[in-house]
Amino acid sequence: MPATATQNRLDQLFQQxxxxxxxxxxxxxxxxxxxxxxxxxxxxxxxxxxxxxGIPYSDPVADGPTxxxxxxxxxxGGMTMKRLFEQLKEIRNEVSLPLVLMGYFNPVLQxxxxxxxxxCAEVGIDGLILPDLPMYEYREVYQPIFQQYGLHNIFLxxxxxxxxxxxxxxxxxxxxxxxxxxxxxxxxxxxxxxxxIRYFERxxxxxxxxxxxxxxxxxxxxxxxxxxxxxxxxIIGSAFINLLGQSQDLEQxxxxxxxxxxxSDR
Amino acid sequence: MRRGQQMNQTHIPMSTVPTHSTPFAxxxxxxxxxxxxxxxxxxxxxxxxxLRQNYLEILYSPDFQEQYRQLLRDYVGRxxxxxxxxxxxxxxxxxxxxxxxxLCHTGAHKVNNTVGxxxxxxxxxxxxxxxxTGAGQHGVATATVCALMGLECIVYMGAHDMERQKPNxxxxxxLGAEVRPATSGSQTLKDATNEAMRHWxxxxxxxxxxxxxxVGPHPYPDMVARLQAIISEEIxxxxxxxxxxxxxxxxxxxxxxxSNAAGAFYHYLDEPSVKLVAVEAAGKGxxxxxxxxxxALGKPGVLHGSQTLLMQTDDGQVxxxxxxxxxxxxxxxxxxxxxxxxxxxAQFIPVTDEAAMKAGIHLAKTEGIIPAIESAHAxxxxxxxxxxxxxxxxxxxxxxxxxxxxxxxxWGGY
Ligand SMILES: Cc1ncc(COP(=O)(O)O)c(C=O)c1O
Numbered sequence: 001m002p003a004t005a006t007q008n009r010l011d012q013l014f015q016q017x018x019x020x021x022x023x024x025x026x027x028x029x030x031x032x033x034x035x036x037x038x039x040x041x042x043x044x045x046x047x048x049x050x051x052x053x054g055i056p057y058s059d060p061v062a063d064g065p066t067x068x069x070x071x072x073x074x075x076x077g078g079m080t081m082k083r084l085f086e087q088l089k090e091i092r093n094e095v096s097l098p099l100v101l102m103g104y105f106n107p108v109l110q111x112x113x114x115x116x117x118x119x120c121a122e123v124g125i126d127g128l129i130l131p132d133l134p135m136y137e138y139r140e141v142y143q144p145i146f147q148q149y150g151l152h153n154i155f156l157x158x159x160x161x162x163x164x165x166x167x168x169x170x171x172x173x174x175x176x177x178x179x180x181x182x183x184x185x186x187x188x189x190x191x192x193x194x195x196x197i198r199y200f201e202r203x204x205x206x207x208x209x210x211x212x213x214x215x216x217x218x219x220x221x222x223x224x225x226x227x228x229x230x231x232x233x234x235i236i237g238s239a240f241i242n243l244l245g246q247s248q249d250l251e252q253x254x255x256x257x258x259x260x261x262x263x264s265d266r
Numbered sequence: 267m268r269r270g271q272q273m274n275q276t277h278i279p280m281s282t283v284p285t286h287s288t289p290f291a292x293x294x295x296x297x298x299x300x301x302x303x304x305x306x307x308x309x310x311x312x313x314x315x316x317l318r319q320n321y322l323e324i325l326y327s328p329d330f331q332e333q334y335r336q337l338l339r340d341y342v343g344r345x346x347x348x349x350x351x352x353x354x355x356x357x358x359x360x361x362x363x364x365x366x367x368x369l370c371h372t373g374a375h376k377v378n379n380t381v382g383x384x385x386x387x388x389x390x391x392x393x394x395x396x397x398x399t400g401a402g403q404h405g406v407a408t409a410t411v412c413a414l415m416g417l418e419c420i421v422y423m424g425a426h427d428m429e430r431q432k433p434n435x436x437x438x439x440x441l442g443a444e445v446r447p448a449t450s451g452s453q454t455l456k457d458a459t460n461e462a463m464r465h466w467x468x469x470x471x472x473x474x475x476x477x478x479x480x481v482g483p484h485p486y487p488d489m490v491a492r493l494q495a496i497i498s499e500e501i502x503x504x505x506x507x508x509x510x511x512x513x514x515x516x517x518x519x520x521x522x523x524x525s526n527a528a529g530a531f532y533h534y535l536d537e538p539s540v541k542l543v544a545v546e547a548a549g550k551g552x553x554x555x556x557x558x559x560x561x562a563l564g565k566p567g568v569l570h571g572s573q574t575l576l577m578q579t580d581d582g583q584v585x586x587x588x589x590x591x592x593x594x595x596x597x598x599x600x601x602x603x604x605x606x607x608x609x610x611x612a613q614f615i616p617v618t619d620e621a622a623m624k625a626g627i628h629l630a631k632t633e634g635i636i637p638a639i640e641s642a643h644a645x646x647x648x649x650x651x652x653x654x655x656x657x658x659x660x661x662x663x664x665x666x667x668x669x670x671x672x673x674x675x676x677w678g679g680y
């Protein structure tokens with residue numbers, strides 16, 4: 001656990017709330033380069049619990065067409081890591097939600113892992129999700145740096161992850177565990193299958209130390225509810241990106257989107 | 267160390283596995299020096315881990331070796347000749363030997379790897395095969411072995427490359443493979459590789475991914491190098507027979523991802539007297555902005571599962587390379603080669619489109635061999651080596667030029 005764990009907003013959240021946590025993903029600089037901060041503010045106003053800010057990358061290998069396209073669009077719009085940190089500079093004056101950066105490892109490596117972690121701490125990022133930074137590399141090399149800057153490192157598990165490895169990840173991750181809902185890349189899907197439910201139940205019965213949020217394929221009220229029956233909450237990405245792509249009025253649409261998902265729980 | 271413990275659980279009969287803890291062998295974490303590793307999303311971990319735990323045991327089991335060697339002999343046509351190119355030697359003022367990988371079935375060295383991996387996939391009970399391809403050579407080599415073994419085959423190919431390489435698209439289809447266009451990003455090899463990885467994430471159970479070069483997460487670079495090592499195994503024997511020594515002064519090979527070079531270098535890595543020369547595609551010139559010379563232009567980075575040298579922007583976005591040769595048109599190189607470069611064990615030479623085309627046409631006129639444009643890059647580097655009359659140079663002629671006929675015709679100058 002980071003030394004500053006008590007101040008970490010993810011920890012605070014999980015202390016106060018253990019169910020129906022809604023984590024919303026969007027790509028920084030999407031739909032416009034300048035929309036990063038407006039989207040964050042609207043998500044806070046709308047009642048999201050956590051926001052995951054995607055760092056655009058040319059080769060997002062774990063992502064489906066929707067998020068790929070948003071990454072490409074953001075890059076074409078001139079989004080860079082440097083811009084992102086500039087945009088987030090004053091964010092803590094306006095947004096108090098736990099914020100997580102999600103991205104692929106290469107842009108972080110180029111920025112410099114320590115410099116990146118320092119910049120995250122400066123703007124008030126609470127955690128990182130770097131899907132292609134595996135546990136082994138993290139523990140061997142990067143863990144002390146992440147911890148020094150009070151950043152939780154959030155690992156993924158999938159239906160194929162062995163029980164032993166789930167335990168290992170539970171032990172070495174902090175913040176929460178990102179439960180990938182099926183063997184798949186990201187993308188909005190309408191239903192959750194019985195097979196997925198069995199996997200959710202299997203992991204639920206393991207009594208892990210960390211809270212779990214279920215992501216990939218969560219797209220609407222129904223799939224959110226189903227996920228929340230078996231975990232502390234869920235993550236919505238592609239469905240939200242689809243909304244941003246079509247929206248004429250970001251704030252209004254985001255508020256409606258979030259309340260449609262959370263229902264009366266506001 | 268966790269990895270170490272897992273290594274021990276696999277019961278690899280170590281006596282049969284040629285391991286050498288030399289500076290150029292992969293370590294148990296999948297690193298060559300600072301390069302390599304396994305940077306993959308968790309969703310790929312079980313498949314890659316299964317492979318890691320089993321590949322050495324399978325590759326060096328007597329039953330695998332027997333079948334692999336038999337197919338290489340009877341199906342691929344190995345050993346491929348080591349040919350003393352006398353007229354070329356005369357022109358260049360040294361003894362130039364060509365390792366004739368162009369005579370392999372399907373026209374390039376790629377099939378050494380696909381034969382090995384299909385046998386491995388069978389032993390892992392995989393029913394379906396996926397692959398990525400750029401020029402289509404690896405796709406054809408994969409479709410070929412899938413036809414041979416009766417396995418379902420899907421090949422991802424950049425939509426742009428499908429336009430450029432129509433005959434190979436049709437070859438794959440005739441062989442029964444499904445060719446799926448990669449329409450993301452720049453629609454070339456790197457995007458086809460992304461799509462293949464995404465497919466594998468979506469289909470983790472019964473599918474094996476045959477990567478076409480010494481790239482990807484550990485154990486792929488090591489596994490593909492070991493399957494291509496047959497090239498230098500044969501060179502040593504053939505050279506001994508022809509010259510009385512197994513050791514040439516130089517081994518020269520082109521590098522896209524680096525599989526033919528890895529195969530040609532493999533059994534010489536620990537022979538410091540043998541100069542290893544890796545030839546990269548400079549496209550229209552290293553500083554033209556249209557190049558694929560990775561060591562000249564790249565910085566350490568992570569792509570497709572390994573830490574290596576990578577052409578990228580300051581922001582860490584992967585840059586789209588350019589070369590006239592689709593097989594060299596890749597923004598990275600395998601981690602072994604990044605290590606050979608960083609440690610100066612190999613010399614890296616960039617060769618332009620123009621120099622490569624000239625060298626290809628020159629080989630056709632002097633030796634009656636039309637090389638693949640990839641291999642022509644290796645030939646073009648010879649004039650930069652300051653060769654001495656007593657030098658014995660082996661050039662790995664990785665493929666034949668049939669697939670490139672249209673490019674030769676468009677280039678003209680013959
Ligand atoms: C004939 C030939 N040579 C070389 C290459 C480059 O690949 P590698 O560097 O893995 O040998 C290719 C790739 O398509 C090829 O077809």
